[in-house]
Amino acid sequence: MAPTRRTSRDIRSESRLDVLHALLAAGETTRNELARTTGLSTATVATVVSDLLSGGIVTEARVASGRVGRPTTLLRLNQDRGRIVGVDVAETYIRAVVFDAALDETASAEIAADERHDETEEVVDGIARAVDAALAQAGTPRGEVLGVGISLPGSMQRWGGAAPVMPNAAWRHVDRLRERLDLPIVIDNPLKAIATAELWFGEGRRHSSTITVNLGTGVGAGIILNGAILRGATNFAGEWGHSLLALDGRACRCGRNGCVEAYVGALGIQQTLGAIAPGHPLAAVPLQRDFIDALAAALEPPEPDPAVTETIRLTARYLGAALADLVAIVNPETITLTGWTVWALGDHLVPAVRRSVVEEAPGDAAADLEVQVSTVRGNSVATGIATIALERFLSDVGLVTTRVPTAL
Amino acid sequence: MAPTRRTSRDIRSESRLDVLHALLAAGETTRNELARTTGLSTATVATVVSDLLSGGIVTEARVASGRVGRPTTLLRLNQDRGRIVGVDVAETYIRAVVFDAALDETASAEIAADERHDETEEVVDGIARAVDAALAQAGTPRGEVLGVGISLPGSMQRWGGAAPVMPNAAWRHVDRLRERLDLPIVIDNPLKAIATAELWFGEGRRHSSTITVNLGTGVGAGIILNGAILRGATNFAGEWGHSLLALDGRACRCGRNGCVEAYVGALGIQQTLGAIAPGHPLAAVPLQRDFIDALAAALEPPEPDPAVTETIRLTARYLGAALADLVAIVNPETITLTGWTVWALGDHLVPAVRRSVVEEAPGDAAADLEVQVSTVRGNSVATGIATIALERFLSDVGLVTTRVPTAL
DNA sequence: GGGGTAAATCTAACCCATAGATAAATGGTT
DNA sequence: AACCATTTATCTATGGGTTAGATTTACCCC
Incomplete structure (x- = not known):
């Protein structure tokens, strides 16, 4: 091509x-x-x-x-131009957010999801119900909806019988969604969504190269180069969470060993704590967000938990080393951190990560690098995917020719 | 910015x-x-x-x-428009190649370099002597020279007291070179040079994203996205050789541990052989190019050396895993391999690398990826840096506004 | 009414690409 | 020699974009 x-x-x-x-x-x-x-x-x-x-x-x-x-x-x-819906299909929930045309949030609805979302019909149904609920809460007639953006995660492999290239592989399910929703839709993945959010609302407009790193259950990066999202040949770019930190290291959910996600994803952080302090009560917390929140609580003065402190130190080192790879390969001007792990642990983690990335990067490659918490507020996946839907709408009315995902 | x-x-x-x-x-x-x-x-x-x-x-x-x-x-x-010189400053030689304005090679000269090239004066002198010798061989008066491109490697750290960002850090020495050569010069690093060569002479024009990987003593990648070289904030992009393969792994020349180069650079391959067969005669070959050539010879029928065969297998695995990182982060359409390790071992290495990268990449991210030996002939660093000098010349005469390295 | 100021619009000039028309340069046929 | 057909190269008008500078608009103040 x-x-x-x-x-x-x-x-x-x-x-x-x-x-x-x-x-x-x-x-x-x-x-x-x-x-x-x-x-x-x-x-x-x-x-x-x-x-x-x-x-x-x-x-x-x-x-x-x-x-x-x-x-x-x-x-x-003009906020009254219409409404846009952004849908974040995550592993434990489906969240639909209604934005006005000035991209301010007006309503949202969330549906719990569990293993069920691996079944196509269940997911389609869940998305539709979340969108319906959010539109009902906003009191928005369907005729006012300019578009619906849907972010499908990489873990939804079985949809296309494929990997995180969902937007390209999921064509067999797109018609069902269109039929069910009866609205213009655009599908993309969370990394492209968070990058778009960073581009419109965060650092992305001020720098020629920005990488926004999402830390939660899954781990990934949205890459912005010269005002455009790096998509790659098959829309796969940014799956940094599944690049190597340690050859033959820990098992990762993707089936490989040694992935970055196996160390700095929430599960990976929990594993690190378990290795430092076998039997530590927090190592057995079943839900990942609860675990991360508990970590934050355990770090509060006056007596921060020493095993948790060590876990943060090690995590910062792993994260710094993995970010150093982005520095070595892409050499961005700035890296922003987002996701619920960052919201909860940022105060403790980010300063240590800054030091670590400088140490881990070759030579002084990271000397001028800025590492900061993203200024994008709210659910940045929903915000970003709604923005992608707005870009598509602007393209459809002839105002924009660039930046719009092709053939979706 | x-x-x-x-x-x-x-x-x-x-x-x-x-x-x-x-x-x-x-x-x-x-x-x-x-x-x-x-x-x-x-x-x-x-x-x-x-x-x-x-x-x-x-x-x-x-x-x-x-x-x-x-x-x-x-x-x-018009090959008679003038002459361009490309200079490849490597660790063991300084090679100057004279190209006509149609970018065909007309002459070249090589000067041996050793530890001496860490001294500024020696390097400047070496470059000048190589350029003079090549121009003399070509019978080219200095007035016909449109430009001289000089590729300085990352290992030349002491020039700027800095890392592989030589083109930006070496300002104190550029004036000396200009004075000494009395010709228009442009300085860049080998990764940008090989990427430029791939863009003008190889796959780079036919694909929207191509990564060209250089394998020799040093290891690195030139990244082409949408017809342009990815330079990064400080011209550092592509130092993939100094991204991680194995956290806390083998010591690397850059001072870190676990770099890709420590496994797939020539020295790293020699270390792999030494680990498989301690005391193997080839593990003690002092010069790296001799070592690689000896590996190729040891693989010839009718009795390929089993330890060498295993070394190739392991190297292919390491290289595949490291290329899978490029796939995960950048998602290129094609990866081309170049450098003297590839010329010597490509027949044995490349098919195995192709299989390895597909296995190592997450999901089916590498399903459509092309991995091939670069079709750029000759010294691709010299060719590429000469091409960068031509781009600069075209910019100076007002024919080109894009693609030209800034402020060099 | 005249002068001053700042916002918005208009105008002419510069740049780029292309569809279609026209000119240039052949060979072949009558 | 004149005419026709073909192919290459150039010309022309049109469409698109941006900007420096000129002009108009809408105030306030004296």
């Missing part, structure tokens, strides 16, 4: 996305300010804004006067 | 590069054929060709008649 060639339409597409991002960051802003923050000329901004006003994506909020000179018109994203 | 914004000039730049690549691949060709192979319109091709003719980059070779219709003019790259 040859590289794609850019046209002048793609230039306009990127200009529109730049303006949208600036509007999203600012809330309300003027054409002149948009020109300043995007670096586009005022004439280009005026043209782009006119397009977005015509499309109903942007609205003129109010007119404000300065001390002197012509009054200025403040613009904002 | 914000992502770079594309303009219409960048579109023309890519069109020119497309035409140049097609000319390079075809040798001689017509405007109509260029339009067919590049997919550009005949009008755009005519415009681009006119630019390249004006710049002296392309020349009209001859006129050929078909059976009927207007005769056609055959075009080719």
Whole structure:
């Protein structure tokens, strides 16, 4: 497959996305300010804004006067343009979040999931029920829904009889979902979703290369290079959780040994604690989120648990070494950390990870690297997959040509 | 650093590069054929060709008649436009290759290097002497030299007191080189050079993502994404040889433990043999290229050495696992292998590596991956760095705006 | 009414690519 | 010699994008 060639339409597409991002960051802003923050000329901004006003994506909020000179018109994203739903299909739950067209969350609904979600019908049904419940809570008629983004995880292997390339392999189930939902849908995986969220809401717009690392049960990375998500040949890029930390090391859920996830996934952290202190009560906590929360509690002053402290130290080392691989291969400007492990343990883990990645990276490759907790709030998978659905909608109405996942 | 914004000039730049690549691949060709192979319109091709003719980059070779219709003019790259020198500064030699402007090799000279090349003056002197010798052999006056590309390896740490980010850290020595050579120079590292060679001469133009892996003393990867070299924030991308294969594994020359290079670099392969058969005569061969050549000889029928056979098997496994990491993180369409280890051992190693990477990659991520020996002939570092110098020259004369390394 | 200021729009110029028309250069036929 | 058919190369008008500078708009103040 040859590289794609850019046209002048793609230039306009990127200009529109730049303006949208600036509007999203600012809330309300003027054409002149948009020109300043995007670096586009005022004439280009005026043209782009006119397009977005015509499309109903942007609205003129109010007119404000300065001390002197012509009054200025403040613009904002038109939240009433419609609604977008982001669905995070995880291993223990299916969560549907309704966003307005300015990507603010308006409602959400969650359905418990268990082993059941390995059965196709059950998953399709679960997704539909979660979407219905969220739309009902938001009081949103289906006619107002611009799109539904659905994030399916890598562990859902049996759907396509394949690995984490779900978006490409799951075609046999997409029609069932479309039929069941009767709404425009787009399917992608959590890594592409969190990267998209980071690109629209986090560090991704300010840096030419950002990697956002998700730490939870599963572990993975969303890679942003020059304002675009790295997808790879089969949409598989970013499965860093299943790269090697230790040849012939611990067994991993994916069937291999020594994967990064087997050390820094929640289960891997629990195993580390069990190796340090066999019989430690927290090593037997059955649910992974409970385990991580219990770790955080055990680290509280005045008497932090020494085995838990050692577990954090070792985990930071493993994570630092694994992040050093990303530095060695991709050399990003910044790495952001997200996921419930980070929310719970970030205060203890992140400073140690920063030190570890500098030590583990070859030479001084990580000297200028920024490592920080992602500033994307809420469920970043749902936010990101909803954003992908918005990108698809913008593509469908002719406003955007780039960045949209192909053939999904 | 914000992502770079594309303009219409960048579109023309890519069109020119497309035409140049097609000319390079075809040798001689017509405007109509260029339009067919590049997919550009005949009008755009005519415009681009006119630019390249004006710049002296392309020349009209001859006129050929078909059976009927207007005769056609055959075009080719103008090898007499000038000369370009590519310098490969390796650990045991400094090799300077003179290329004509059609990137065909016309002369070369090699100077032995040893521990001496860690001293700045010695290296500068060595480079200058190699360049002088190669130009003398080619009978090329200095006035005809369009540029000199110099590839400095990661091991040359003391130049900048830094790691493999030589191109950025070595500013204090660039002036000395400029002064000494009195020619326009551009400095880069071997990974960017081999990637550029693969992009211009190999698989890089036919695929949206190609990783070219160099196996020798040092080990690394050049990454091409959508027709461009992945450089990273500090030009460090591709140092996959210093990512982890085994946490706390073998000591590596870079000071860490467990690096990929410690297992699949020539020294690492020798260590593997030593572990399989302590006291094996080949385990004591002092020069690494001699060692690899001796391995190849020991594999010849009718009696391949069993310890050597086992060494190849293990090496294939290590290499497959390490390539699987590239698959997991970047998900390329194709991986090409290059370097003197591959030239010598490819027949035995490559089929086993293909099988290994499929086994080691998570799920079926590597199902569609192509793994092949690079089709770039000759010293691909010298070829690639010369090509980078040509890109710089094309940029200086205003024909190209993209792909050129910044500020070097 | 005139002057000053700041926001928004207009205009002309620059850049790129292409579909279709036109010109150029043959060979073959009448 | 004139005409037709074919193929190559160039020309032309149109579509798309961005921006520097000019002009218009909408105020406030004197």
